[in-house]
Amino acid sequence: MTAPISKAWFEDYEVSLALPSVEMGPMDRFDYIPIALILRDTNPLHLDRVYAQERGLPDVVQQGPLNQAYLYRYFTSLLHDPWDLVATKMRFAANVFPDDTLTCGGEVLALAPQEAGAGIVTCAVWQRNQRGETILKGEAKARIPSRR
Amino acid sequence: MIVNRTALIGRPLRAATYTVSEVDVKDFLGVVAEPELVAVDAAEGSANVEGGGVTALPRTVPPSFAPFVAVLGLLKTFDWHEDFLFDYRTGTAMFGEQSIQFHRPLTVGQSVAITAVVSDVYEKQGKQTFDVVEVTFDIKTGEEGELLMSGQQSYILFK
Numbered sequence: 001m002t003a004p005i006s007k008a009w010f011e012d013y014e015v016s017l018a019l020p021s022v023e024m025g026p027m028d029r030f031d032y033i034p035i036a037l038i039l040r041d042t043n044p045l046h047l048d049r050v051y052a053q054e055r056g057l058p059d060v061v062q063q064g065p066l067n068q069a070y071l072y073r074y075f076t077s078l079l080h081d082p083w084d085l086v087a088t089k090m091r092f093a094a095n096v097f098p099d100d101t102l103t104c105g106g107e108v109l110a111l112a113p114q115e116a117g118a119g120i121v122t123c124a125v126w127q128r129n130q131r132g133e134t135i136l137k138g139e140a141k142a143r144i145p146s147r148r
Numbered sequence: 149m150i151v152n153r154t155a156l157i158g159r160p161l162r163a164a165t166y167t168v169s170e171v172d173v174k175d176f177l178g179v180v181a182e183p184e185l186v187a188v189d190a191a192e193g194s195a196n197v198e199g200g201g202v203t204a205l206p207r208t209v210p211p212s213f214a215p216f217v218a219v220l221g222l223l224k225t226f227d228w229h230e231d232f233l234f235d236y237r238t239g240t241a242m243f244g245e246q247s248i249q250f251h252r253p254l255t256v257g258q259s260v261a262i263t264a265v266v267s268d269v270y271e272k273q274g275k276q277t278f279d280v281v282e283v284t285f286d287i288k289t290g291e292e293g294e295l296l297m298s299g300q301q302s303y304i305l306f307k
Binding site for chain 2: 031034035037038039040064065066068069070072073076082083085086087088089090091092138
């Protein structure tokens with residue numbers, strides 16, 4: 001990530017507030033090998049450039065869960081504890097290819113105060129490539145403590 | 149051949165297990181460059197002595213690893229051909245939408261049990277016609293264990 005993210009308190013959030021955007025990358029094709037091993041996914045689409053090009057793609061395709069992992073990493077870096085994450089909902093919209101740069105961002109959709117000034121914050125989250133194409137979009141919800 | 153998958157609605161899939169291995173998590177961290185593993189409760193862990201030695205701390209994995217656990221676990225619960233009437237040699241499949249509710253942190257070395265059921269199947273028309281197979285899942289600390297994650301994953305099967 002190119003910039004540190006400050007961890008805001010529940011009192012700092014308001015509906016429509018834009019979350020800081022963060023750029024990640026460029027994506028590295030050699031990362032797809034350990035990811036294929038972790039996922040037990042030997043689909044040549046992720047590893048074999050010729051195979052991918054024969055199917056009309058410009059290059060191998062980055063694994064979808066890896067795209068998600070970068071968006072999760074972005075959102076949870078805003079939290080005081082990464083496991084304050086409550087829920088996510090994400091839709092895959094486009095593929096990521098080697099050397100792509102990904103930008104992650106979001107916007108506050110709703111606030112639900114809880115006890116002692118803390119609350120649940122629901123955000124729209126998105127990931128786009130260097131051409132502005134949406135890769136992932138969805139929502140993420142987290143518990144945010146109070147400054148008090 | 150026209151495949152009608154709506155009869156799959158309500159079908160329970162195979163129970164499966166997955167162990168959150170240290171090797172998988174370390175390989176993952178090497179790519180995504182998350183901060184190092186964090187102890188769930190350092191005070192509890194340091195006091196946890198067995199047989200004269202300090203046992204390893206339960207270490208949480210970053211939530212960014214959670215989609216991997218869901219994807220991996222769910223892939224063990226079904227067979228593309230037998231359960232989804234899909235031949236991956238001739239057809240194309242991809243992930244659709246994934247939603248997860250998080251109930252407890254995942255820890256390294258933890259064995260998780262995955263149960264899943266086909267909750268919906270419907271046809272959609274884009275540039276091509278495709279079926280959306282929606283699977284609802286629970287991931288627990290064991291068959292009768294505590295709930296770690298629950299959610300839905302959809303698969304897009306092009307016709």
